[in-house]
Amino acid sequence: IKMVESIEPKWLPISSSIEFMNQFLQELGYPSYYFALSDVFDPMDPAHWMSYLPQPVVGILMVFPYKKVFTTHAEEGPKEVPPEAEEARKKLFFIHQKIKNACGTIALLHLAYNTLDKVEIQPPLPEQSFLNQFFQKAQFLSPSEKADLLKNDFAMFSALEKLHHKIAHSDPVPMEEQVDTHFTSFVVKDGFIFELDGRREAPMYWGPVNVHLGADFAGIFSKLLQKDPKELKFAIS
Numbered sequence: 001i002k003m004v005e006s007i008e009p010k011w012l013p014i015s016s017s018i019e020f021m022n023q024f025l026q027e028l029g030y031p032s033y034y035f036a037l038s039d040v041f042d043p044m045d046p047a048h049w050m051s052y053l054p055q056p057v058v059g060i061l062m063v064f065p066y067k068k069v070f071t072t073h074a075e076e077g078p079k080e081v082p083p084e085a086e087e088a089r090k091k092l093f094f095i096h097q098k099i100k101n102a103c104g105t106i107a108l109l110h111l112a113y114n115t116l117d118k119v120e121i122q123p124p125l126p127e128q129s130f131l132n133q134f135f136q137k138a139q140f141l142s143p144s145e146k147a148d149l150l151k152n153d154f155a156m157f158s159a160l161e162k163l164h165h166k167i168a169h170s171d172p173v174p175m176e177e178q179v180d181t182h183f184t185s186f187v188v189k190d191g192f193i194f195e196l197d198g199r200r201e202a203p204m205y206w207g208p209v210n211v212h213l214g215a216d217f218a219g220i221f222s223k224l225l226q227k228d229p230k231e232l233k234f235a236i237s
Contacts, residue, residue: 009151010100011161012168016063016183016235020167021108027163029129030112034119037061040214040236044222049214057214058115060186061107063235064224081205088190089203093139096147097198105164106198107183114187114196130159143202181233186220188213 014020018037026032035058042048049057081089093113097106112131116124125132134156138146150156184197188209193216195204210216221236 011102011105011164012172013101014104014164014168015171016061016104016181016237017171018237020170021061021104021237023170024105024163024167025108025112027130027166028108028112029126029131031119031121031124034121035059035115037237043236044218044225046211046215046218049212049218053214056118057212058118058188059111060213060217061111061237062184062186062221063104063181063233064184065233066180066182084190085192085205085208088192089194089205092187092189092194092196092203093135094143094146094196094203095138095150095198096143096201098147098151102164103198104183105160107185107196110185110196110198111187114185114189130156130163134160147198186213186217193217 018039022032022036025037036054038053040048040053040060042052093110095106095109097103099105109131113135123132125135134150137153137156138149141149150160182197182199184195186193186195186206188194191209193206193209193213195206197204206220207216225234
């Protein structure tokens with residue numbers, strides 16, 4: 001799967017603080033009283049996902065070092081995608097990243113939109129929320145068109161930029177410092193695991209759910225760590 005190049009404009013980078021990520025989701029309009037991010041302290045232990053985290057686990061946010069040894073990890077996924085998984089992939093809400101330093105925000109949008117089917121209230125989004133208003137405009141667009149809409153629609157861009165920078169200013173990362181980490185999301189659709197990274201052309205297929213999302217992700221993450229066991233700049237939630 002090819003990569004999408006980052007294009008201006010440029011936003012402030014955001015940290016991976018769970019407190020601020022959950023605040024961000026809530027202000028986007030996500031029903032955080034149903035699902036919220038939690039720190040995962042032992043992501044390679046399948047039992048940890050079941051014993052120490054609120055259940056069910058419906059999505060995963062991963063922050064990883066932005067260097068080639070890790071950015072090519074998705075190429076190691078299954079080479080063949082069964083027809084059922086291809087159909088599931090088409091149902092995902094996926095948006096390309098065309099705003100520099102917006103990977104955290106794009107990853108949260110991917111988590112939010114692709115876990116709403118697990119929320120037991122209808123409609124799941126407040127009518128005036130950013131998530132609902134953007135969805136109404138973007139739901140039938142391609143990933144690239146969604147990104148262009150976000151970048152070029154003044155109302156959408158301004159609303160999301162305001163929320164993004166509110167979080168960025170709450171836990172600031174100096175703009176002059178090189179941003180050396182990247183955000184990506186993992187979700188389940190129709191029994192298949194997908195990774196959603198706005199730099200890629202399409203969601204990455206990781207195979208069917210064998211046990212549950214957390215346990216299967218533990219296997220994916222353990223292989224990733226083997227690439228550079230001394231690297232510590234990971235955060236999982």
